[in-house]
Structures are given as structure tokens and as C-alpha cells.
Amino acid sequence: MTTIRGIEHIGITVPDHDAAIAFFKAAFGAEEMFSQTKTNGGPFPAEQIGPKNGLRPGTAMMRVTVLRLQNGPNVEIFEIDRPGGTPEANISDFGISHFSVNVTDIDAAIAAFCRAGGALLEGPYHLAAPEDGPGNKGIFGRTPWGLLIEIQQLPAAMTYFDAASAERWIPED
Incomplete structure (x- = not known):
């Protein structure tokens, strides 16, 4: 295998x-x-x-x-x-709806995203379990052509429930 x-x-x-x-x-x-x-x-x-x-x-x-x-x-x-297709797919559509970018400074990432022409949705917001923790925040935005991208800052460890079978992969610094 x-x-x-x-x-x-x-x-x-x-x-x-x-x-x-x-x-x-x-x-x-x-x-x-x-x-x-x-x-x-x-x-x-x-x-x-x-x-x-x-x-x-x-x-x-x-x-x-x-x-x-x-x-x-x-x-x-x-x-x-x-x-073909629609440029503004979202989470309610079939297929890949977005991808997430893990950042160390969400405010700086948001500023760069907007300067580059991206448009933000509501937030940033504190993440809920299992992504909750001090400083863990997220926000979604759209590229100038409509692609949905999530920006996440995850300085605190993930909350793992008893049923969790693996730990989440997070990019290293």
C-alpha cells in the first residue's frame, strides 16, 4: 500500500x-x-x-x-x-470550495490580502472547538476573481475530543 x-x-x-x-x-x-x-x-x-x-x-x-x-x-x-463553472463557488457547492492559509500574524495577512485586491467576509473571528484557543482566529476572503480563501492564525494547540483518531497537521514555522 x-x-x-x-x-x-x-x-x-x-x-x-x-x-x-x-x-x-x-x-x-x-x-x-x-x-x-x-x-x-x-x-x-x-x-x-x-x-x-x-x-x-x-x-x-x-x-x-x-x-x-x-x-x-x-x-x-x-x-x-x-x-466553465462559476467563479464564486462556496461551501454550499459540490467540489473543493476553498483552501486555508495558515499564518503567524492574521492582521498582517489580512492587510496584504486586501492590498493585493482581495475582499474580506465577516471577521476576523475567534475559532470554535476544536480550533479554539487563545489567539486562534480566522477569516474568509475572496480573490479578485472570486476564489474563496480562508486565513487562519493558530498559535494555541487544537482541542482534541476523545473520539479523535489523529492530530491535525499544521505547517511549521
Whole structure:
């Protein structure tokens, strides 16, 4: 049986590749690692790569870049010529609704997120069990293209209930 080591990257389809790269750099200090399209050309039509990654027929990957997001999964940014779906998925929709970024200073992270063009929802708020603890706070915000991102500050240990079978992974400093 294969042992899972962790999530290596998440893929995000955006309406404007360059604007998304700029947002992640400004909001989270992301570093550009490599670009598939700079290295291998492009665009990549669905007829060429769809059998490998499920790209919908009649579309093409225009630009693809992988970002390093500090001490956590990498982020792969896709620009598709005719994307489907809605840009503002949320927790009540099927599929991945958001991802969370763990930070050491939520106020500084919020300021950077907003300066980069993000819009906040209500908060920050104190987290409830099992995430409760002194200084544990969270807030959700949307990127300029509508992606929901959660920002969490977790300086206190998690509360583990008797039924907990494992401890939560938290990125190290």
C-alpha cells in the first residue's frame, strides 16, 4: 500500500493568469517556480492533453504556472480559453470550495490580502472547538476573481475530543 506524504499542489483555474500570479505574490509572498507554457510552449488543446488531465473538449490551456506558497502545498495556476463553472463557488457547492492559509500574524495577512485586491467576509473571528484557543482566529476572503480563501492564525494547540483518531497537521514555522 502506498503511503500518502501530503498534498503536493492544488490547481486553480483563473480568468487572468498574470493577475492571479501577481495576487498570490502580493497577498501571500508566493514564488514562481516554473511555467509549463514558458518551458513547453502552448497553448495546449484538449485534444492533446485532455486524455491525461480531463481538459474539456474544445478548450485549451493557455497558460500554466506553479507557485511555491511557503510551507504548504504548491499552487498551480491555469488559464483556460473557455472555462466553465462559476467563479464564486462556496461551501454550499459540490467540489473543493476553498483552501486555508495558515499564518503567524492574521492582521498582517489580512492587510496584504486586501492590498493585493482581495475582499474580506465577516471577521476576523475567534475559532470554535476544536480550533479554539487563545489567539486562534480566522477569516474568509475572496480573490479578485472570486476564489474563496480562508486565513487562519493558530498559535494555541487544537482541542482534541476523545473520539479523535489523529492530530491535525499544521505547517511549521
